[in-house]
Amino acid sequence: xxxxxxxxxxxxxxxxxxxxxxxxxxxxxxxxxxxxxxxxxxxxxxxxxxxxxxxxxxxxxxxxxxxxxxxxxxxxxxxxxxxxxxxxxxxxxxxxxxxxxxxxxxxxxxxxxxxxxxxxxxxxxxxxxxxxxxxxxxxxxxxxxxxxxxxxxxxxxxxxxxxxxxxxxxxxxxxxxxxxxxxxxxxxxxxxxxxxxxxxxxxxxxxxxxxxxxxxxxxxxxxxxxxxxxxxxxxxxxxxxxxxxxxxxxxxxxxxxxxxxxxxxxxxxxxxxxxxxxxxxxxxxxxxxxxxxxxxxxxxxxxxxxxxxxxxxxxxxxxxxxxxxxxxxxxxxxxxxxxxxxxxxxxxxxxxxxxxxxxxxxxxxxxxxxxxxxxxxxxxxx
Amino acid sequence: xxxxxxxxxxxxxxxxxxxxxxxxxxxxxxxxxxxxxxxxxxxxxxxxxxxxxxxxxxxxxxxxxxxxxxxxxxxxxxxxxxxxxxxxxxxxxxxxxxxxxxxxxxxxxxxxxxxxxxxxxxxxxxxxxxxxxxxxxxxxxxxxxxxxxxxxxxxxxxxxxxxxxxxxxxxxxxxxxxxxxxxxxxxxxxxxxxxxxxxxxxxxxxxxxxxxxxxxxxxxxxxxxxxxxxxxxxxxxxxxxxxxxxxxxxxxxxxxxxxxxxxxxxxxxxxxxxxxxxxxxxxxxxxxxxxxxxxxxxxxxxxxxxxxxxxxxxxxxxxxxxxxxxxxxxxxxxxxxxxxxxxxxxxxxxxxxxxxxxxxx
Numbered sequence: 001x002x003x004x005x006x007x008x009x010x011x012x013x014x015x016x017x018x019x020x021x022x023x024x025x026x027x028x029x030x031x032x033x034x035x036x037x038x039x040x041x042x043x044x045x046x047x048x049x050x051x052x053x054x055x056x057x058x059x060x061x062x063x064x065x066x067x068x069x070x071x072x073x074x075x076x077x078x079x080x081x082x083x084x085x086x087x088x089x090x091x092x093x094x095x096x097x098x099x100x101x102x103x104x105x106x107x108x109x110x111x112x113x114x115x116x117x118x119x120x121x122x123x124x125x126x127x128x129x130x131x132x133x134x135x136x137x138x139x140x141x142x143x144x145x146x147x148x149x150x151x152x153x154x155x156x157x158x159x160x161x162x163x164x165x166x167x168x169x170x171x172x173x174x175x176x177x178x179x180x181x182x183x184x185x186x187x188x189x190x191x192x193x194x195x196x197x198x199x200x201x202x203x204x205x206x207x208x209x210x211x212x213x214x215x216x217x218x219x220x221x222x223x224x225x226x227x228x229x230x231x232x233x234x235x236x237x238x239x240x241x242x243x244x245x246x247x248x249x250x251x252x253x254x255x256x257x258x259x260x261x262x263x264x265x266x267x268x269x270x271x272x273x274x275x276x277x278x279x280x281x282x283x284x285x286x287x288x289x290x291x292x293x294x295x296x297x298x299x300x301x302x303x304x305x306x307x308x309x310x311x312x313x314x315x316x317x318x319x320x321x322x323x324x325x326x327x328x329x330x331x332x333x334x335x336x337x338x339x340x341x342x343x344x345x346x347x348x349x350x351x352x353x354x355x356x357x358x359x360x361x362x363x364x365x366x367x368x369x370x371x372x373x374x375x376x377x378x379x380x381x382x
Numbered sequence: 383x384x385x386x387x388x389x390x391x392x393x394x395x396x397x398x399x400x401x402x403x404x405x406x407x408x409x410x411x412x413x414x415x416x417x418x419x420x421x422x423x424x425x426x427x428x429x430x431x432x433x434x435x436x437x438x439x440x441x442x443x444x445x446x447x448x449x450x451x452x453x454x455x456x457x458x459x460x461x462x463x464x465x466x467x468x469x470x471x472x473x474x475x476x477x478x479x480x481x482x483x484x485x486x487x488x489x490x491x492x493x494x495x496x497x498x499x500x501x502x503x504x505x506x507x508x509x510x511x512x513x514x515x516x517x518x519x520x521x522x523x524x525x526x527x528x529x530x531x532x533x534x535x536x537x538x539x540x541x542x543x544x545x546x547x548x549x550x551x552x553x554x555x556x557x558x559x560x561x562x563x564x565x566x567x568x569x570x571x572x573x574x575x576x577x578x579x580x581x582x583x584x585x586x587x588x589x590x591x592x593x594x595x596x597x598x599x600x601x602x603x604x605x606x607x608x609x610x611x612x613x614x615x616x617x618x619x620x621x622x623x624x625x626x627x628x629x630x631x632x633x634x635x636x637x638x639x640x641x642x643x644x645x646x647x648x649x650x651x652x653x654x655x656x657x658x659x660x661x662x663x664x665x666x667x668x669x670x671x672x673x674x675x676x677x678x679x680x681x682x683x684x685x686x687x688x689x690x691x692x693x694x695x696x697x698x699x700x701x702x703x704x705x706x707x708x709x710x711x712x713x714x715x716x717x718x719x720x721x722x723x724x725x726x727x728x729x730x731x732x733x734x735x736x737x738x739x740x741x742x743x
Binding site: 057059063066163167175176177178179183203205272275276277278279281282283284285286318321322324325328330331332 | 449450451452453455456461462465466467469470480481484492504543544545546727728
């Protein structure tokens with residue numbers, strides 16, 4: 001009987017670390033073709049509508065970047081935190097607080113602060129995200145509370161803070177009691193790229209906030225790979241005992257991880273309220289903070305891969321919209337693609353630590369070192 | 383079915399183009415698009431809009447084809463969807479939830495030749511027209527039935543957001559019930575979502591746990607009705623006829639009827655004279671109603687509902703004094719009525735509603 005078996009590698013394969021995500025994407029695309037065929041569509045046509053059509057216009061490209069930018073920003077922060085084994089699940093709430101702090105300045109100092117308003121909002125938004133994250137850091141570092149639960153729960157609290165403000169003190173008096181603030185004036189909004197003379201972006205919503213993300217990518221990489229603090233965080237994550245032995249403070253690592261991820265989420269919040277939304281309202285729950293968890297995971301916590309993962313997640317979202325508008329397929333297709341992608345990624349991960357070997361009918365030499373294909377398949381399904 | 387008509391229309395227009403009849407041919411159908419906040423299968427708000435859309439397509443024969451986009455979040459995403467629909471040549475765009483207001487206005491600015499219709503908002507523009515329905519009218523009628531059916535004297539509302547649109551429905555429901563039993567009270571649970579069957583169901587169960595025996599909801603799904611069916615109490619359908627979701631618990635359904643309006647808007651657009659007036663219709667205009675009253679509802683209640691319905695259809699305003707506020711103070715004197723402007727920005731509860739209105743100063 002011929003078959004294959006999985007053999008544990010001596011060391012994780014570097015080549016597969018790069019190839020596994022690519023393989024996952026490829027398998028997702030192939031499964032996607034089958035899915036479209038099952039839905040009674042011409043697969044190539046649907047495929048084009050899902051993956052190519054959204055990118056075929058300047059507006060489409062700018063929408064992709066606009067959607068990917070906050071995902072990337074939050075994903076970078078989370079990648080840093082997760083490297084340190086600090087599981088910040090509450091980036092969504094930290095993003096809300098970034099939006100709240102920036103809105104506070106935008107509606108109270110609209111007249112007096114002139115051109116300084118937007119820079120001040122950026123700083124305030126980052127501070128807001130960090131402040132919210134610091135509550136979790138405090139609970140974890142001082143009281144050993146689970147940061148997963150605390151940060152997640154604080155997301156709901158942050159949402160209630162937003163609601164309190166837009167239903168109460170910050171409500172636009174002209175808004176018929178609807179829960180919204182006034183719309184921000186120009187000096188509280190990120191300028192559109194089109195307005196800055198980039199003609200290619202004429203008529204699109206892409207704004208200068210993308211520059212923050214573009215700067216954050218190399219910064220995050222530099223922090224992780226080239227600074228002592230980044231190294232300390234990584235050690236604290238991979239081998240806490242070794243970190244302690246080396247004299248690295250565990251609570252310092254927690255604080256750094258939470259503040260970095262909270263600050264990034266806060267910045268994403270500013271880029272939303274001072275960008276496409278242009279006000280604070282109670283419906284602003286884009287769930288970027290949760291989607292960014294998938295982004296960071298998909299990127300294997302590598303800051304240089306985060307932008308790619310963010311673009312991919314944004315494309316899955318836009319593609320779902322596109323097939324719905326163009327072919328009237330259900331929008332849940334996006335979620336199916338997200339699920340497929342994660343499943344194939346987890347499956348492909350196996351090949352980083354194991355390799356596939358043809359099973360010889362006679363050789364049963366090292367059963368302890370090999371895993372049967374059946375178990376591997378089980379692992380894949382899980 | 384939907385898809386095949388759409389494809390059929392595309393094929394037909396392609397055939398025309400290849401025959402050299404040209405794009406300007408009078409036979410080319412008008413393209414209309416609908417942006418939905420929930421799924422068509424919600425059985426409530428979005429389903430009612432989709433029924434209206436289908437009625438429009440049917441009434442206009444092949445003169446109009448429509449595209450839908452469902453589950454569009456009321457965040458920055460809405461603007462992209464609306465812009466995309468406008469860019470793809472839709473000449474009529476209906477955005478069917480309050481949260482799309484500012485996005486609709488922004489897109490409308492860059493597409494002056496496209497007509498936008500926004501449901502339930504308060505901001506308009508030269509090419510953005512507002513339409514809404516006075517759901518507090520059927521809510522009042524539902525209240526009358528609730529007053530007759532409740533044994534505990536406690537009514538419950540599963541409510542979405544504390545905005546005027548919802549507050550006035552809670553008020554009307556309570557006022558209707560108190561015409562039958564002046565001691566009746568209404569409890570409200572806010573779920574902060576329009577469509578989340580799990581949350582809606584939990585809220586309904588919490589209300590039932592507090593002794594509520596007739597529920598109504600101002601959310602988009604049938605979950606509260608299903609919860610009532612399981613727990614052996616009564617409830618209403620909202621936005622669409624929900625009889626099938628809980629036939630025993632279902633007392634009646636307060637429904638939206640959008641078909642007439644959508645048909646008129648499409649006909650006007652085909653004729654080249656788009657509708658521009660704000661429409662806020664009710665039972666009189668045939669934009670909503672209370673339907674499918676359960677046979678167990680006693681004759682006295684049916685008669686009271688029929689009489690009140692006739693009054694409303696003849697133009698009598700629901701919010702006519704005397705109306706007392708929560709604290710018993712007189713809010714609307716006898717013989718006076720709230721103006722449309724006041725109804726549209728109401729932020730206080732009438733007597734009989736329990737709890738504090740969130741955000742009330």
